[in-house]
Amino acid sequence: MQAFDRLARPIQKWIRSKGWRELRDIQARATHHILTTNEHLIVAASTAGGKTEAAFLPLLSDVLDREGLAGSGFDLVYIGPLKALINDQCKRLQDICTETELKVTPWHGDVSASIKSKAEKQPSGILLITPESLEALFIRKGNSIPHLFGRTRAFIIDELHTFLDAERGVHLRSLMARLELSIGRGVRKVGLSATLGDISLAKAYLDPDRPEQVADIVAQGGDSELQMQLRAYINGGEEDNAALRAVSDHLFDRLRGSNNLIFAGSRGRVEEVADRLRTKSEEERLPNEFYPHHASLSKEHREFVEERLKSESLPTTAVCTSTLELGIDIGDVTCVAQIGAPFTVAGLRQRLGRSGRRAGQPAILRQYAIESRIDQNSHFADRLRLDLIRSVAMINLLLIGWCEAPNRRALHLSTFVHQILSVIAERGGASAKRIFATLCEKGPFRSIEPPLFVSVLRHLGSPGVDLVEQSEDGMLLLGKRGEKIAEHYSFYAVFKTPEEYRIVHDGKTLGTLPIVQVLAPKMALIFSGRRWEVLSVEEADNTILVKPAPAGRPPKFGGEPGLIDDRVIQEMKRVYLDDAIPEYLDETAAGLLCEARRNFKMLGLETQRIIAIGETKALLAIWQGSVKSNTLALALSAKGFTVAAYDGLLDVEGKNADCSLETALSKIQAAETPRIFSSNTNLMFDKFHPYLSTELLQQDAMSGKLDINALPALADLI
């Protein structure tokens, strides 16, 4: 039987109206699978690969043709990570459903209360919702969950890779498990994704008990030809920004006249590059077509840039951060430029997926490395050209199809605290036994054993914390502070957001700035692609008033460094030891690669792993990623050393150390439980960390951000 014939009549009619001659391969396979089995499924294909239709054409047919489950509720529940994505998908699904009676309901913070209350009274059809809005339903309408989802046949999880074992993914997994408990049965799950490094981890996300039972449909071939070039630029003096200007000028020449994305690495650099490109357009008396796009810019400005990209009426290049990495529809772009090495190969792959989506068009990557001028006294990180080498390593890994896997060891105690409060709020009270069964036995917190559960719960109820309290019959209730926290709408998200200033010109908000730097009147600012002078700082309502100005500097946005995978650093070492010059390097980059390899040998890194630099300094080459580097760095700083980590290389200074470096390393190697924390180690990273004890915070850090078991091997460097 042909896949098309399995689909419901109205769906077939819609396909004909589109003029499609046949279903795509993944759509046909998904149709057979969904309509002949009850298994969970992962559909993996590139951004424009027709994943949404692959899942929904058969799922909608199932709803239309087959008798439904008893009870009330939405038939299909789509979960998306972005409001904009939900809006996009909502339009597409409404179009597919035109010939049916099925309702399509978007549900997120921007959707009006009237639409929500209407859907709540008579839930049916397709619901498109964010994890946070689903959380809000548990908190506010805990008793209505069976009414809303009693006959739900499937969860469709879009951009599955953004969830997995990140804190927001653990949150969503917990919500799905709780929903299933609440309606008394399991629900089929269909995950959609473009970038899955290890598909078995995605399967374990959908069904941790029986991952091998989860089917997958991966688009065959489909990847278009990849063209790429890595160009390197060298800065002059210390403060000189000549290289970034040269990169901008090169981009100006190559990208004008078409639609492109420039990933600049940080919001500050986005503003800097966008400013340079705009002023160059002015200098050459050409209309500007380069616009900044990042999360701190106003929604209006961002939508303007997105619309310009989508409409394809005027050539447009967005200089952006990872805001434009995810799947909102901005059409096809000619080329993707990346300034500086990215932190993950997965992100690089996702970005590249934005280009070359039309048949016959190649995907084009323009990678730029910015290096400094060096001499014999330069720091080893500069002499080794770490940024350039990491770019090469990441492109190599991209080419062999590797990308990072999520971390499955992490306890996620912050999200755990959140879910404990949520389970209690859902029913107005819950026994400890029930919470444990819900979250740790059925839910995603399976590595939390009863003793750890008890110590978390004890701490939440301890004096001064007051999140939870126990009634006389043993039920756990929200304490005074717990009630206040769970009542406020800021509770629904599990991730933390910093306090911000609003930047205002002429009554209009240009965007926001995290409060990490002191801004004062008369300071010059580059923001939203233009130049400003600060008029006043209103501390009362965190507002900064600005007026246009002829000069400016990009502001500091703050942020923490990202985690780099072990495999990336190991590939960097391989690149140093290799002789080959990749074809995609320009002349400068090839020269710098040879120079970096010479310096690698000159420093002695070919044969040694500890290199003394002067009397008290040393370079430790551990060739592992951020988690392991940070662990050894912490263990050494607990012994009085000052340590900085550079891509698998530790810069160690021992002036105030308790002992020699060799002694410290052998002690770390021999110790059963090496001391790595001191009183000033910062362990508060996540939203609910302030409600955990130091001991619990240490356990949380050791489960995700540190790898204490690796210490003996890491310290074995002699």
Place this chain on the structure above:
DNA sequence: GACCTGCTGCGGCTTG
């Protein structure tokens, strides 16, 4: 030496 994501109920107002 980084980036991103999300959010309810209700009081008070105007308007038909």
